Amino acid sequence: MTSNLISRYVAVWNEPDPTARRRAVAELWAEDGVQYTETAEHHGHDALQARVAGAYDQFVAPGEFAFTAADDVVTHHDAVTFTTHMVPATGGAPVWSGTLFLLLGADGRIRRDYQFTGTEAGTRAVVTEFLGRLAGGDPDRIAGLFADVVDWQLDWPEAGHPAVPWIRERSTRADVADHFRALNAFHGERGATTPRILVDGRDAVVLGEIRQTVKATGRPYAARCALHLTVEGGLITRYHVYEDSLTVAQAFTG
Known part of the structure; x- marks a missing residue:
């Protein structure tokens, strides 16, 4: 179940179809779900949809980059943590990496999504x-x-x-x-x-x-x-x- 969640999480950032992307956001995050980055907060499906679409338009749509997940997932009760990378679309070393810490609800959807961008990742x-x-x-x-x-x-x-x-x-x-x-x-x-x-x-x-x-x-x-x-x-x-x-x-x- 966890591996499926991570696959769907990464896929939504690479999804080119706005309708499919909106549906995926609703399936991944709870209605009151929040993503916290180091500089911003995104509350609810509309804000999360805008956040994902913005990242797609900036990095993926031009054909330069794609998002992937590292094979380092750790789970603990309702918490999941793993690393994501933004890599050149043609292959090569990541140009950005972040550590994700997700808190899940009883239905398996994300209630809190904390993104840490750090030197170590x-x-x-x-x-x-x-x-x-x-x-x-x-x-x-x-x-x-x-x-x-x-x-x-x-x-x-x-x-x-x-x-x-x-x-x-x-x-x-x-x-x-x-x-x-x-x-x-x-x-x-x-x-x-x-x-x-x-x-x-x-x-x-x-x-x-x-x-x-x-x-x-x-x-x-x-x-x-x-x-x-x-x-x-x-x-x-x-x-x-x-x-x-x-x-x-x-x-x-x-």
Whole structure:
């Protein structure tokens, strides 16, 4: 029931037909339902209809953006919370994210709708998109999430290591693409454990374990790692990696 509610909630913001949109608003919110944003209140079906229509006309109708929901729903008695994103219609990282907190009535319709637009939701959205692109392996798509200038640091001696030439100083978006291109050149099968993402404002820490295969020898290896990422303006500006570098070097030197 909750997943259906969230699907319908997101769909109404993308609905192009005014009649269908008005009907969906009446089915989602109670007659005295209210949405609270950080700067406004929208009371009742007429105000909610105007609110949804305004967002559609501004963001969705021109064909630039669409609204989606993250897979992070939490329910507690008559309360539901989840994250929504506004993403480019052609795909890519969210340009806006918000956390929704809904209080439902006995009939399952929304009585109170609190929308929080915060830095942490945006940070988590960009980091999640980055991990998805990282799994896809396309260096240019990965680099597209980075700022023009990046604070780049890997947990290696400044002189580097001859067995892992891709690990060196980087500072630009082009460098980022080159880094992941080199990773692809030296590795065969690549994977990772399900990461844990910790977010504090603009900063995020990703904890996990990488599992890769040396392309030249077919030797598999696994190494624990942590990423410290900073997101500003929807782009990654800091990329600090702390990994089990000894395991990586041994995999390539035998």
